[in-house]
Amino acid sequence: MNDLDELIQFLRLNRRREENLEGDETNVVMATVLDTGQEIDIDKISFENLDTYKRLTNIFENFNATKIYYTQSDFDRKYYVKQPIYQNNGYNFVNVDTGLAEQISEDILSFIDIEYAFNQYVFDRTRKKVLLIAQELETVNVFSDAIVFKPENLDVSTGTYIYTFDDHKTLFGTISSAILNPLLSLIQLSDREVDLYKSDTTGSMYLIPRIGYSKGKYTITYLYTKSKKNFSRSIAQEDIALHLEFNFVGAFISFLNETILLEPNFNYLDDEASDRRLDFVDEFEKLIVLPLERNIISNSSGNYKDAITVLYYLGDDILFSLSQDTLWKVVDEAIKNDTLVNHSRAAEENIVLKLIKFIAERERNKDNFLIKLLEKTSHDQMSYLHFLYDRIDGDNSTNFVKIIHKTWMLSSFREIDPEKSKIITNDSPVILDYRSDKTLGFHTDNATIDWKTTNINVALTVGTGVYQTSQTKDGQGGTETKTEEVMETFQYSYHPFSPIAIINADNPTFIFKDPEQEGQPYMLLPAFVLYAREKSAFWQNWLTVAEYTVDILTTLSGFGNIIKVGRLYKILEAGKTIAGKTQIFTKIVTGVKGVAGVAEISSGSVNILLKLTNANDTELGREISKYLFYFEMIALSGELSLALYEKMQKSASKILAKKEVLKESAKNTDEAKQLDELVEELRKMADNRFKQLNSIADPVADILGAAYKSHPERLRKILAYVESKGGEVIYKLEEALGYSPGLSKGQPGQIHIHKEASISAWEHELKHFLDDEVAGFMGMRALGDTNFRVRSEFNAYKTEIDFVKKLKHKDEIEVIRQLKLNFKNELEYLTGRGKITDSDLVREIENFLK
Amino acid sequence: MEHILDLKKEIDELSDDSLIKRFNQKPVNEGEFNYYPVFAKRIKKYKKLLFEELISERNVKIEFRTFKPSWYIAISILDYCEDEKIISEMIQHIKNHWDKDDYNDFAHYISKEERFKKYF
Numbered sequence: 001m002n003d004l005d006e007l008i009q010f011l012r013l014n015r016r017r018e019e020n021l022e023g024d025e026t027n028v029v030m031a032t033v034l035d036t037g038q039e040i041d042i043d044k045i046s047f048e049n050l051d052t053y054k055r056l057t058n059i060f061e062n063f064n065a066t067k068i069y070y071t072q073s074d075f076d077r078k079y080y081v082k083q084p085i086y087q088n089n090g091y092n093f094v095n096v097d098t099g100l101a102e103q104i105s106e107d108i109l110s111f112i113d114i115e116y117a118f119n120q121y122v123f124d125r126t127r128k129k130v131l132l133i134a135q136e137l138e139t140v141n142v143f144s145d146a147i148v149f150k151p152e153n154l155d156v157s158t159g160t161y162i163y164t165f166d167d168h169k170t171l172f173g174t175i176s177s178a179i180l181n182p183l184l185s186l187i188q189l190s191d192r193e194v195d196l197y198k199s200d201t202t203g204s205m206y207l208i209p210r211i212g213y214s215k216g217k218y219t220i221t222y223l224y225t226k227s228k229k230n231f232s233r234s235i236a237q238e239d240i241a242l243h244l245e246f247n248f249v250g251a252f253i254s255f256l257n258e259t260i261l262l263e264p265n266f267n268y269l270d271d272e273a274s275d276r277r278l279d280f281v282d283e284f285e286k287l288i289v290l291p292l293e294r295n296i297i298s299n300s301s302g303n304y305k306d307a308i309t310v311l312y313y314l315g316d317d318i319l320f321s322l323s324q325d326t327l328w329k330v331v332d333e334a335i336k337n338d339t340l341v342n343h344s345r346a347a348e349e350n351i352v353l354k355l356i357k358f359i360a361e362r363e364r365n366k367d368n369f370l371i372k373l374l375e376k377t378s379h380d381q382m383s384y385l386h387f388l389y390d391r392i393d394g395d396n397s398t399n400f401v402k403i404i405h406k407t408w409m410l411s412s413f414r415e416i417d418p419e420k421s422k423i424i425t426n427d428s429p430v431i432l433d434y435r436s437d438k439t440l441g442f443h444t445d446n447a448t449i450d451w452k453t454t455n456i457n458v459a460l461t462v463g464t465g466v467y468q469t470s471q472t473k474d475g476q477g478g479t480e481t482k483t484e485e486v487m488e489t490f491q492y493s494y495h496p497f498s499p500i501a502i503i504n505a506d507n508p509t510f511i512f513k514d515p516e517q518e519g520q521p522y523m524l525l526p527a528f529v530l531y532a533r534e535k536s537a538f539w540q541n542w543l544t545v546a547e548y549t550v551d552i553l554t555t556l557s558g559f560g561n562i563i564k565v566g567r568l569y570k571i572l573e574a575g576k577t578i579a580g581k582t583q584i585f586t587k588i589v590t591g592v593k594g595v596a597g598v599a600e601i602s603s604g605s606v607n608i609l610l611k612l613t614n615a616n617d618t619e620l621g622r623e624i625s626k627y628l629f630y631f632e633m634i635a636l637s638g639e640l641s642l643a644l645y646e647k648m649q650k651s652a653s654k655i656l657a658k659k660e661v662l663k664e665s666a667k668n669t670d671e672a673k674q675l676d677e678l679v680e681e682l683r684k685m686a687d688n689r690f691k692q693l694n695s696i697a698d699p700v701a702d703i704l705g706a707a708y709k710s711h712p713e714r715l716r717k718i719l720a721y722v723e724s725k726g727g728e729v730i731y732k733l734e735e736a737l738g739y740s741p742g743l744s745k746g747q748p749g750q751i752h753i754h755k756e757a758s759i760s761a762w763e764h765e766l767k768h769f770l771d772d773e774v775a776g777f778m779g780m781r782a783l784g785d786t787n788f789r790v791r792s793e794f795n796a797y798k799t800e801i802d803f804v805k806k807l808k809h810k811d812e813i814e815v816i817r818q819l820k821l822n823f824k825n826e827l828e829y830l831t832g833r834g835k836i837t838d839s840d841l842v843r844e845i846e847n848f849l850k
Numbered sequence: 851m852e853h854i855l856d857l858k859k860e861i862d863e864l865s866d867d868s869l870i871k872r873f874n875q876k877p878v879n880e881g882e883f884n885y886y887p888v889f890a891k892r893i894k895k896y897k898k899l900l901f902e903e904l905i906s907e908r909n910v911k912i913e914f915r916t917f918k919p920s921w922y923i924a925i926s927i928l929d930y931c932e933d934e935k936i937i938s939e940m941i942q943h944i945k946n947h948w949d950k951d952d953y954n955d956f957a958h959y960i961s962k963e964e965r966f967k968k969y970f
Contacts, residue, residue, distance in 0.1 A: 676950075730955065730958075738917065739917075740917055740921075740959060741917070742962070743854055743925070743959070743960065743962055743963050743966075744852075744854050744963065747962065750959065752955075779854065780854050780855050780922065780925060781855065781856055783883050783917055783922055784855070784856065784858070784881050784883045784884040785881070786881045831877060832876065832877050833877060833878065833881065833882040833883065833919070834877060834878060834879075834880070834881030834882060834883070834884075835877055835878075835879050835880075835881070
């Protein structure tokens with residue numbers, strides 16, 4: 001856990017409840033009825049219900065209560081606190097249950113002094129009694145939002161921290177998933193930086209902070225009252241216990257999500273637990289939600305991008321506070337800009353899809369939602385529905401179809417009685433003899449479906465029940481008699497939401513399943529879903545075909561022209577990337593980190609390769625065709641299987657083997673430059689070491705991830721140390737690790753390291769630096785000293801292995817085995833170029849490797 | 851002029867024949883790296899060998915976390931070759947054969963030495 005994680009854990013609104021539930025065997029809250037002394041146990045989960053067990057902290061604080069008054073009759077007893085009336089020096093009594101002032105004579109009331117902390121008093125609405133909770137404040141689950149702030153118990157100090165907020169769940173899923181890894185590079189290091197101030201004095205602190213924006217930074221301030229006691233009744237909020245400053249709004253909202261907004265005991269839309277919470281919601285509205293709404297309606301693309309970024313981090317509750325019109329406006333902008341691709345700091349396609357889901361679910365009249373989807377966009381007169389389906393890819397595409405189908409099932413469009421339906425015509429029969437199946441991974445059906453105009457056209461070929469016999473030559477001098485059913489093709493034209501019933505028995509492997517219609521002999525769906533099914537099956541078939549027939553396809557003359565009208569070309573020409581356009585790009589490629597960044601191709605490279613498909617070297621031309629074909633497969637399907645990735649690697653290697661031929665084809669400087677870039681892309685693809693390096697050269701990265709995420713503080717110290725000694729750190733975009741001694745004696749060296757390297761790899765390279773320092777910075781001379789080099793390598797690997805042992809990770813054995821293997825390989829390499837003469841070192845190594 | 855790399859006396863005193871013979875015996879007892887400065891000092895005779903070593907895959911493509919021998923060889927030449935023309939040729943040679951990043955990293959690495967910096 002890094003330090004900021006510890007802080008977040010400390011500040012989480014629901015932490016104490018969870019800890020209580022975990023650590024307490026009894027799972028009950030012990031309480032005493034205030035005025036009778038009766039002891040009762042309350043189930044902790046029940047106690048969380050603030051409606052049943054109303055906390056009295058606020059009402060006590062508001063009226064500076066020192067006594068609880070109660071009616072003398074035990075039946076239907078009422079409890080009050082005294083409210084001074086300043087105009088006449090009199091009193092009212094405020095009912096602690098209702099919060100309302102009542103005119104009641106003090107003579108008929110008894111009272112009890114408030115001797116304990118305010119947050120130990122609750123009103124039990126079932127028993128109609130005030131209860132005193134027995135547990136100490138720090139062990140009782142939820143009381144007020146105040147806690148004791150003890151600086152010594154919180155292991156963070158004032159300074160700058162790296163907040164890896166992108167790892168956390170947001171409304172739209174975990175953005176650090178392999179799918180979106182390429183996007184993360186768009187989050188700059190400065191976006192993650194958080195400045196923290198921490199007071200060093202004990203006090204009583206509210207878990208609900210003040211938030212604001214000042215000098216380009218979002219701020220979160222936790223106020224408190226300094227006190228040596230565990231708890232004071234009232235928090236004056238004069239002093240700052242903790243203050244955080246964020247550079248990036250996403251980090252700011254993520255922090256609040258983790259500590260407050262997404263906590264189960266916080267309700268953004270209807271939280272009346274305390275005025276402080278209401279104030280917090282009010283501040284959040286002013287700071288984030290209102291500017292968001294202004295940005296959405298401003299019609300400015302810059303503001304739209306800002307809005308999308310904020311939307312990415314907002315939770316459900318807050319999104320629900322936005323109006324339908326505002327949400328539609330975001331969808332409108334996405335369509336207008338035609339930017340539905342997950343290539344920005346926020347995954348735009350995911351967000352828009354989620355908004356569509358929200359709009360659909362919240363719309364009471366589902367017909368209205370569907371009618372809106374049929375409105376024309378400015379893009380070739382396509383409807384919203386058609387355009388969105390065309391642009392949304394991969395998993396999102398499937399989810400989009402599900403949303404439409406679910407909404408449609410609740411609309412009047414599903415009406416199948418032609419008398420009642422407004423959209424069923426003679427050309428759009430409800431019952432359709434549609435038949436589909438899947439054999440050997442290949443989808444077949446008896447329909448051709450297209451959607452070029454407003455309506456969806458279906459050409460259905462069905463058997464007539466009439467059979468005819470024909471005779472053909474059998475090729476051996478005789479004849480063959482065949483009896484076949486006469487087939488007939490019917491043309492239909494459907495409104496996109498026109499109902500169709502397909503018989504389940506005729507469609508055993510139909511791609512789309514509706515769980516709510518399970519058990520029925522047929523499935524009811526809108527024509528649009530049938531169209532979507534056809535498209536999906538088509539692309540899946542392309543993938544299936546690719547496995548079997550790529551060799552045949554790529555021998556076709558004019559293959560380049562096929563690619564030119566394909567999906568890949570379209571995506572790249574639009575200035576987008578394959579990785580950005582494919583949602584499940586790396587889903588199947590488990591264990592191959594960074595593959596999404598590798599399996600990429602630029603528009604320039606495609607153009608160059610297309611020219612070369614007709615190269616004089618036929619073999620090269622075919623290999624290039626294959627390579628492009630594999631990319632087309634990814635672009636079409638949105639999927640990259642491991643098998644496909646391996647084929648691409650092989651293909652890239654074969655092309656690279658003829659890189660000289662490639663380079664010779666350059667006709668001018670621009671082409672030569674483009675070819676260089678192409679060769680670089682191919683090399684990246686072909687280089688098997690790429691996928692190994694993460695798991696083999698730096699195996700700890702597989703279990704801990706990058707050092708800047710797992711151990712930011714230690715990393716900062718390493719960097720500071722190297723810098724203080726005059727050393728240099730060279731960050732590499734590719735997987736690379738290594739220490740280069742300085743040039744001449746006395747000169748510190750350079751650590752060459754990949755930015756995603758683990759803390760273990762950093763410690764390894766630091767060890768080299770330290771060994772060099774102890775030897776007085778040997779400079780290049782060190783490289784000629786085999787004993788020194790092996791010793792330093794030995795020390796570095798020992799450091800790493802000791803580190804791994806301390807982790808006690810489940811994969812420890814495997815990681816250590818790999819590290820030892822790495823050392824062995826390096827040892828072989830070094831001793832292949834020089835001899836170890838230090839016999840002690842040899843013995844130590846032998847023991848180490850046993 | 852103070853050199854960056856040491857010349858190992860026992861290698862420096864070898865005849866040309868012995869030098870190449872012992873270099874070709876793998877593993878090289880005195881350490882392969884220690885031969886390069888000597889070859890560089892006698893570059894008129896060993897230019898071909900050094901230029902081949904500079905771009906040989908075993909010296910350029912390194913599987914492990916170790917210093918690239920190709921860099922060491924280039925530094926040996928910069929350090930001991932007194933023929934400016936050969937140095938210019940060598941720079942062009944590595945520029946043509948090393949990856950662009952590799953070349954740029956190398957240029958950055960040696961930039962701390964004024965004597966070398968002027969060539970890049």
